[in-house]
Amino acid sequence: MFRRIRSIWSRRKLSPDYKKKVSDIEVLTGIPVLRPELYLKALRHRSIVTEKNMDPTESYEQLEFIGDAILDLVTSEIIFERFPSKSEGFMTQLRSRLVKGQMLAEIAKNIGIPSFIELGDRVKNQGVEHTESVLADTFEALVGAIFEDHGYYTARTYVMKLYQTWIDFDELISTQDNYKSMLLEAVQSLKKPAPIYRVISESGPGHDKMFEVEVVVNQLPFGQGRGKNKKKAEQEAAKNALNRLNEI
Helix, strand or coil: CHHHHHHHHHHHCCCHHHHHHHHHHHHHHCCCCCCHHHHHHHCECHHHHHHCCCCHHHCCHHHHHHHHHHHHHHHHHHHHHHCCCCCHHHHHHHHHHHCCHHHHHHHHHHHCHHHHCECCHHHCCCCHHHCHHHHHHHHHHHHHHHHHHHCHHHHHHHHHHHHHHHCCHHHHHHCCCCHHHHHHHHHHHCCCCCCEEEEEEEECCHHHCEEEEEEEECCEEEEEEEECCHHHHHHHHHHHHHHHHHHC
């Protein structure tokens, strides 16, 4: 009861535009908004914070931080429930794909987040609200806002529903044989620079060459592979690097 009264009081202090926006956010999420300020912050780009001399914490960045952690946990639960017989390495690689920027941005776009993002005048009409990084960050922040407003169970239910609606797990799993892509996603999730591939040897006649490739991660040799062409050798090197990464 107290939280509902607080919500009504908080809305009374909002401008008509913000009141409408909060109501629209409730439609977007299907979740009642008890603390409007959280959701407005979650969808506020840093450009308007700078423009209006607001406190730096009034953009989506703080809520993005907590939302990122919630997504890691919820996607881990989803994977654990869906694939109970799979290895830890499989689960780790799949989670990195489920929480990568491209995936989160796609979900954000599908549910209509771009139209809710509040921008400063200097960046309006530049497409900022459609960029992958901003879409992914605001989606994480929205999840963070739901967590702060209603707790983990509600945030978990919301995220699980979105992944069930927008993610084709069978298709996602079927494309997991691109080891170079998987390695890139894995090292990015660890905040490491992109892997570098280099040919360390070539052997055999021109019509039947064999290539040996080494992949370097964070300036350290991490795996080697052999193949009839450079692409196959790189894929093999990436596969071996992933296996080593999963053992660490």
